Amino acid sequence: MKYFKKAGMILLLAFIFPGTAFANSMESLDFHVQLQGDGSGIVTETRKMNLTKDTEIYIKMENLGGSQISDFKVSDFGKPLIHKENWDIEASRAEKSGKYGIVETDTGYELCWGIGEYGDHEYKVTYTISNMVRQLQDGQGMNWRFFDGAGNINPTSLTMTIEGPEPFLSENTKIWGFGFNGEIYLENGSLVGWSTEPLSDNNYVTILMQFAHQPFHSPLSLDQTMAEQESRAKEGSSYNQEDTSLSFGEKAAGFTVPTVGVLAAIFAMIGLVLRSRAIKRANPLVKGKERRKLNQDQYYREIPYTDGPMTDVAYMLEQIERGRIEDYFNAFLLKWLKEDNIDHITEEKGIIFKKEQSILQLNRHQMEGDDFESRLWNMMQAAAGADNKLEEKEFTKWAKKNFKKIEDLKDDLSNDSKYLMIDEGYLEQKEAAVLRFFTSSVISGTVQGENLLNHMVQFENYLKDFSLLHERGAKEVFLWDELLIWASLYGIAEEVARQFEELYPQFLEESQFTPGDFYMMTLFTNSFAKGYHSGQSSASSGGGGATSLGGGGGSFGGGGGGSR
Template sequence: MKNLKNLAKKVFAFSIVLLTLFVIPFNNSFADTFYKNEINVKINKDGSADVESIMDFEPSKGTEYYIPIENLGKSEILNYDVSEIIEGKEVPYETLKTWNVKQSREQKAKKAGVVKTKNGYELCFGFGEYQRKTFVLRYRVTNFVKLLKDSDMVYWQFVNKGLNSAPQEVKITISKAEGKFDNSNSKIWAFGNKGKIEFLDGKIVFNSLTGLSSSNYVTILTQINKGEFTSGETINKDFSYYQDLAFKGSDYKKPDTKNKLFKNIMIFVVTPIIVFGAIITILFLRKKKGYSKGDFKGEYYRDIPEKEWWKLSYILENAGFDGNEAIFRAYFLKWIQAKRLIPITEEKGRIFKKEVLALKINEDAPKQFDNKIEEKFYSMVVGASQGDRILQENEFSKYLEDEFKQHRFEELSEELDNLSIDYARKNDFFEKKESGEWTEKYNDRGNEFVARLIKYYNYLKDFSLLSEREISEIKVWKELLIYATLYDVADAVEEQLSKLSPELLNNIDVDLNSFHTGVVYSDVFTNNFVDAYSSNVSNYSDGDGEYSSIGGGGDSFGGGDGGGTR
């Protein structure tokens, strides 16, 4: 009986422990959920803007919500207040003159305040209970409009990159207190995510098309005719200066309006100077973020840096190599080597026939993929080949005319970058802020890995310096050839291999003809794929409104990096 009582006590105690473990922490263990962010901006005649940000948000951790706003120029944030919508009515929060970040969640509940930082502001409020609520933030931005030499401008980041919970849906509406916006007085572009920007009912309206991730942001650039606003921040620059900054790294292209003589001057005189200056600038900036191609001359690393090479797009691009394009190129080579894609030639044209390269989809090949991204990319290749399962040169161009397929390509590119950034974080390659948030600046461990990538590039680029004995001792030919394609130095490797005897090539299990064919076809079809996307979205740069660009929008005003619960 005594043993039975002891057993009952142990069972009861164990049950209490289970309840403690599985019930109590649940409130803090789930991730925050940001359902929707609707931002309404009214620009006043004096160039200031009244901003209303409506947040449908469910916190699960921390004591407050904060939004960094930096890069302000001569702008200031005034009249900040917060309210909560309860049963259809707005209930205002108490606005404090000073905000104490260190207070408890209960002390901050239903209060709001501003923290001044060395770079700008942090707009803060205490959300109280861990429940889904709708918050309304309002404030005024002075000098929101920038008065340039040739036109006026709004260039503002409305949703930050690096939010610890990015919104699933974003809508931004920009209106004028007097008059309207349309394509007779303005041009508009959007950056940082998959969305659409357009003129609607005298307003500029942006809508996201998919949920944002922590690497996304929302930046809007607007060129406005002179005379629409009476004041703002005066900047002694033309609009083209900011347009170039915004378009850098974007899908947008500036329209070609220059005459032929000017083109020739640019091509033969100015362009070399600009290119040289750009190269120097890029190299300098990359030094700040880590090593880049061209470093470690004469130094070599002889082992495969990472077997899962498809996780390296961001790291490769940051080091001066091709990014996503390199991964696409390597996938084509991989599929050709595995005979999943079979290189062939076809005749094209009714009267003047010419041979074009083509890839035949091998339906009998195993349908095994290393990850979902590879599977999605392969499905796009199959889709572009249409019903005959033969992908010809330039068939991607027709395939990517479809807007939905363009978005699939954008998603694919973004997933590759996110995969690469996650890989860097999991391997502790990036530094962290004091708050614990990741930066994208390499620490010593990250710099060491990038150095290995570059030294392995040097090894493949200088492959002609290897002796036959060194080549015969290589055990990882499959991965080596993939990396030669990633780095775009396959020609150097192939040239050296062509000097070897057939017996040695057979011993090291390298079919030089197949490799050459694979390299040629992977280059051609990757270029077709990327160029087809660029040509199909380039017409969106006229400023009349269309789809946003995932990249670009750099050096904007407002916004910042990070934010969310803390």
């Protein structure tokens, strides 16, 4: 009877606290790595954990590639644990309490220590790894996996610091991070990094550092150049900007050509032809230059979409190669000027040589909501800081450091628009069957969607044909401001404004926009774009910035494990 009562209580608690009542958890994980002149590294892990089950924690070190583990030690809340030879993973929790040891496996080591009392723990785990840095043909590199989330106790937050025998400088040190969402930078001669969201079973933490000036004396070598090491690590990563998704025919060709030669190539070509025919039968959207050619010399004189915010049609604009992320920023600058959310002011800057500088004065703080406009505004407000004054260089610096946030915003804009257009009946998503075994997703336009896409091209034609703009009389000046906001999405707002002024000289007097506003708009849009694209380029080339969820091939180390 007592057994059933106990079992019932366990079941009740599990029902009330599903997935958490008896789960081990890790609040934070901090890595501090001190690289030595001989290429070894002294690693210190600080783990803040709450433990409710099992008898021990262990770390797997399986893919060492010639490295050795030494000087392993553990403390809990500053109290050293005692080393135990011949660690027995089957021992009881009481027998393991206050002790640590190493288990040698067929593939490497397991670093183990007893949990002891259940509850909160702050473990400091230190160990030395030889030959973390390897000699390359034209430099040196450390490509190390520090943590593997698969089956592990994953931290809510991760931080990392890597130091060397001399300061790391951007001129001779490149850095990349793989396997987790986060950021890494070189600051004050060290690599610093952190996660931007909790780690899961799908995450891992791999850091690649390359040293062109070869400051280490590592005895282990790899038969590869720095470029080859970088290329392998970037495979499957977001650092490679090109689209790595393959079509049916490309997959067939890539898999079979090396093995069966000409016959496979013929099969792949047939697959490509059949796939092309299947897609054509599904009536896909006509895009880009072909869509513009279909609408050549045709005009639509009104704003093409008025059923919702301009962000609704972002996906449609993409299909005609318009609506870059900086174009949306440009458009919203004009919108916010019109709504008095921002002002364009100038301030005198400089100690000796004074110079007038354009500044955006933000007239409100954070916007509530997760829509595109709120997120874009909050980015600008974060860059401006507490004084709500945004300078050009300040924005460039912020956009470079936070380019991943801009990239995520851009992707969400496109995806949200696509599915909205499907839900509202402008687009249809179909599956085109190829040989009954494969399918290819196809987006096609409904009658309503085809009309919208054509009107969007024809509206651009109208804006660019300035001879037609005289049709709008002076009484429509208040509409011209809206036309200018939409013209921003096509990247031609400033040009259209000049034509408005030529046609109607009083335009800028009656408009809510001034010539200085358009100068400011161009200035800050360029600073936004410059920082964003510079951040993309810097991260990909090893200058630090956002990490990549994928990639990290060719690494050594391990970091798997958990509790048992």
